Amino acid sequence: MNKEPVAVVGIGQTKHVAARRDVSIAGLVREAAVRALEDAGLSWPDVDAVVIGKAPDFFEGVMMPELYLADALGAVGKPVLRVHTAGSVGGSTALVAANLVAARVHRTVLTLAFEKQSESNAMWGLSLPVPFQQPLLAGAGGFFAPHIRAYIRRSGAPETIGSLVAYKDRRNALKNPYAHLHEHDITLEKVQASPMLWDPVRYSETCPSSDGACAMVLTGRDGAARAPRPPAWVHGGAMRSEPTLFAGKDCVSPRAGRDCAAEVYRQAGITDPRREIDVVEMYVPFSWYEPMWLENLGFAAEGEGWKLTGAGVTALDGDLPVNPSGGVLSANPIGASGMIRFAEAALQVRGGAGAHQVDGARRALGHAYGGGSQFFSMWLVGAEPPAA
Amino acid sequence: MREVAVVAFAQSDHVRDSSEVSEAEMLMPVLHDVLEQTGLKARDIGFICSGSSDYLAGRAFSFTMALDGVGAWPPVAESHVETDGAWALYEAWVHLLTGDADTALVYAYGKSSPGALREVLTRQLDPYYLAPLWPDSVALAALQARALIDAGVTDERAMAAVAAGARAAADGNPHAHLRGEVPMGEYVVHPLRTGDCPPVDDGAAAVVLAAGDTARRLARRHSRRPAWIRGMDHRIEAHSLGVRDLTDSPSTRLAARNAGAFQRPVDTAELHAPFTSQQVLLRRALELEEDVTVNPSGGALAANPVMAAGLIRLGEAAARVQRGASDRALAHATSGPCLQQNLVAVLEGEEGE
Numbered sequence: 001m002n003k004e005p006v007a008v009v010g011i012g013q014t015k016h017v018a019a020r021r022d023v024s025i026a027g028l029v030r031e032a033a034v035r036a037l038e039d040a041g042l043s044w045p046d047v048d049a050v051v052i053g054k055a056p057d058f059f060e061g062v063m064m065p066e067l068y069l070a071d072a073l074g075a076v077g078k079p080v081l082r083v084h085t086a087g088s089v090g091g092s093t094a095l096v097a098a099n100l101v102a103a104r105v106h107r108t109v110l111t112l113a114f115e116k117q118s119e120s121n122a123m124w125g126l127s128l129p130v131p132f133q134q135p136l137l138a139g140a141g142g143f144f145a146p147h148i149r150a151y152i153r154r155s156g157a158p159e160t161i162g163s164l165v166a167y168k169d170r171r172n173a174l175k176n177p178y179a180h181l182h183e184h185d186i187t188l189e190k191v192q193a194s195p196m197l198w199d200p201v202r203y204s205e206t207c208p209s210s211d212g213a214c215a216m217v218l219t220g221r222d223g224a225a226r227a228p229r230p231p232a233w234v235h236g237g238a239m240r241s242e243p244t245l246f247a248g249k250d251c252v253s254p255r256a257g258r259d260c261a262a263e264v265y266r267q268a269g270i271t272d273p274r275r276e277i278d279v280v281e282m283y284v285p286f287s288w289y290e291p292m293w294l295e296n297l298g299f300a301a302e303g304e305g306w307k308l309t310g311a312g313v314t315a316l317d318g319d320l321p322v323n324p325s326g327g328v329l330s331a332n333p334i335g336a337s338g339m340i341r342f343a344e345a346a347l348q349v350r351g352g353a354g355a356h357q358v359d360g361a362r363r364a365l366g367h368a369y370g371g372g373s374q375f376f377s378m379w380l381v382g383a384e385p386p387a388a
Numbered sequence: 389m390r391e392v393a394v395v396a397f398a399q400s401d402h403v404r405d406s407s408e409v410s411e412a413e414m415l416m417p418v419l420h421d422v423l424e425q426t427g428l429k430a431r432d433i434g435f436i437c438s439g440s441s442d443y444l445a446g447r448a449f450s451f452t453m454a455l456d457g458v459g460a461w462p463p464v465a466e467s468h469v470e471t472d473g474a475w476a477l478y479e480a481w482v483h484l485l486t487g488d489a490d491t492a493l494v495y496a497y498g499k500s501s502p503g504a505l506r507e508v509l510t511r512q513l514d515p516y517y518l519a520p521l522w523p524d525s526v527a528l529a530a531l532q533a534r535a536l537i538d539a540g541v542t543d544e545r546a547m548a549a550v551a552a553g554a555r556a557a558a559d560g561n562p563h564a565h566l567r568g569e570v571p572m573g574e575y576v577v578h579p580l581r582t583g584d585c586p587p588v589d590d591g592a593a594a595v596v597l598a599a600g601d602t603a604r605r606l607a608r609r610h611s612r613r614p615a616w617i618r619g620m621d622h623r624i625e626a627h628s629l630g631v632r633d634l635t636d637s638p639s640t641r642l643a644a645r646n647a648g649a650f651q652r653p654v655d656t657a658e659l660h661a662p663f664t665s666q667q668v669l670l671r672r673a674l675e676l677e678e679d680v681t682v683n684p685s686g687g688a689l690a691a692n693p694v695m696a697a698g699l700i701r702l703g704e705a706a707a708r709v710q711r712g713a714s715d716r717a718l719a720h721a722t723s724g725p726c727l728q729q730n731l732v733a734v735l736e737g738e739e740g741e
Contacts (some may be wrong), residue, residue: 002487003486003487019402024516025515049590055443055448056442056448056449057442057443057470058442058443058448059448060515061511061515062511062515062519063442063508063509063512064441064443064470064471064512064723064724065512065515066471067512067513067627067723067724067725067728067729068512068513068514068515068518068627069627070624070625070626070627070728070729071626072630075624076625076626077538077623077624077625077638077639078623078624079621079622079623079624080622080624081469081475081478081479081622082469082470082471082475083468083479084442084451084468084469085466085467085468085470086449086452086471092467092580092740096467096479096482099479099482099483099485099486099488100482102486103482103483103485103486104389104485105482112449121671125448126448174509224654238465239465239466239467240463240464240465240466241436241455241460241463241464241465241466242460242461242462242463243455243456243459243460243461244452244453244455244456246456246461254463255462255463255464259462259463260463267580298527313389316440371449371452372452374452374455375466
């Protein structure tokens with residue numbers, strides 16, 4: 001099948017903060033969209049369709065907010081498609097938008113994801129009511145902590161690994177003007193001394209609740225040729241899902257994640273991800289998920305991911321930088337977080353990541369997951385167009 | 389453009405209250421039915437996409453339970469739209485057009501019975517200016533009906549005739565909720581009477597799409613022809629009712645034009661019009677002549693499982709094409725207050741090629 005190559009030609013983010021009380025939801029999404037269009041050198045009439053995603057509507061208390069946001073997104077008279085795949089939604093949304101270009105249904109598509117968590121309380125928005133879930137399983141941390149303990153027991157990782165990830169990501173965030181947390185006085189000791197929330201996850205190893213939006217402009221070969229700045233090219237993209245819980249599910253390294261990565265590598269012609277991928281933007285809402293996903297994504301053998309983290313391989317100046325932006329641990333507007341990973345990967349191969357740029361990044365992986373580690377979406381972007 | 393067709397369609401019986409079953413339990417027989425029609429298992433499907441709404445379920449991530457019902461093991465390529473399943477079908481159609489998959493399973497479900505649907509739907513309005521006033525869905529539709537009557541487009545008698553036609557057509561639809569004789573009824577919100585308003589239903593639907601020769605092969609299993617999707621498009625209008633002409637539906641017309649609906653006449657139209665006045669309006673926007681069979685299923689006036697009702701229009705239209713009752717059918721789905729967002733697809737039998 002002869003698909004249109006897909007290029008990222010515009011990226012826009014808001015400064016992610018705990019509460020954007022100065023803007024409405026519409027104002028927030030428009031800010032990101034306008035920045036993405038400016039980056040692409042385009043204006044509203046150039047956009048053929050809008051694909052928007054966010055995590056549960058309960059987070060803002062608005063059912064199907066895309067209806068009300070049509071005007072703010074310049075979408076009146078255009079198609080608007082709304083995606084919702086839990087925490088992976090930002091990535092899935094970008095992939096749905098990319099398909100519109102790849103299938104030549106539309107030439108230029110604006111894709112956007114957002115969350116304005118200050119409108120409600122995500123902690124309790126994620127604590128599902130009985131009988132859907134066992135009582136006192138407070139928030140996402142309560143769900144994931146047992147899986148982290150399983151990883152530690154299975155891999156024999158020393159207990160310091162989680163704090164190393166948090167310290168690294170929070171320091172990386174200091175170089176990213178859009179990151180929510182800018183903790184200038186952060187030290188490893190402070191991370192390790194922070195209160196235990198869900199054993200073994202400490203306060204400083206946990207993502208914040210953020211307001212924020214991320215937008216991208218996707219287009220085909222002709223659009224990329226006209227773009228004022230270098231495009232990032234999509235070399236592979238996939239989504240995979242598996243059931244929430246069932247006998248035989250591997251909560252430490254879900255098969256859906258492994259399959260999803262394998263499919264993206266197949267499309268992109270990657271056979272040795274550890275060597276062929278220059279930088280990874282990985283969905284790490286709790287610090288221990290860095291070593292876990294390093295294994296799940298094929299960067300390390302089973303039980304070996306923590307060794308890469310411990311050896312500094314994933315640091316900004318390491319051999320395989322992970323989350324140079326500061327990652328989800330430093331900014332988590334949930335519905336947007338996956339798209340931010342995708343967009344940051346694109347920024348890296350465009351050479352546009354500023355102070356957190358990885359020198360010479362040519363191929364980058366953007367990764368998102370959601371639900372009970374059951375929904376995965378990923379893309380691999382490159383500085384060069386994919387081979388025809 | 390790659391050829392993609394609807395090859396199977398299934399739906400539940402639509403009922404006022406299904407509190408004895410969970411959403412996944414309501415959905416599973418429909419999934420089994422639609423897969424059985426094609427001989428495929430969930431693991432054989434190239435792409436899966438669903439439509440539903442957390443606000444109906446009253447919990448976040450409600451679609452995860454439905455996915456468990458699909459049996460997503462080994463892992464599947466899957467996505468979800470937080471709206472009517474018609475848009476899930478659109479996403480799946482685009483996915484098949486890329487060539488990355490040859491088959492797709494699309495499903496949608498909604499249970500309105502746990503809450504008060506009219507009040508729940510107020511939460512989809514502009515949260516700062518409109519939602520705090522709690523204008524309910526029937527009141528907003530009544531505003532539109534009043535505008536249509538004032539513009540001389542319709543009157544209460546003509547609207548009642550639409551209702552009677554829908555209920556009569558539903559006599560032949562075993563899945564419908566409301567059938568047979570219905571009086572105009574009392575006013576619910578002037579000028580809308582009971583008969584002008586849809587029932588409030590729980591229900592589910594599913595469709596299997598396939599591309600090219602795969603579609604031909606799967607359709608042959610049941611000696612049916614594929615219902616080829618000749619075009620599909622959807623458009624949105626401004627949200628604020630104050631800036632819209634409620635007597636027109638430009639988004640429907642534009643979507644229909646882009647879907648190729650005006651290139652040749654259709655013989656059948658399945659219109660997602662929850663209110664009689666909206667069916668009058670859609671007929672005009674789509675320029676449907678008198679000889680077009682409109683809503684032979686009874687439409688949303690006979691069965692209205694929110695989030696599945698639009699997908700059912702696509703499924704019903706496709707099923708007629710599949711069994712030869714239609715050669716060229718139009719299917720329409722809507723979302724948002726007063727027909728804010730509209731999708732149109734054109735489906736044809738093999739003869740249309």
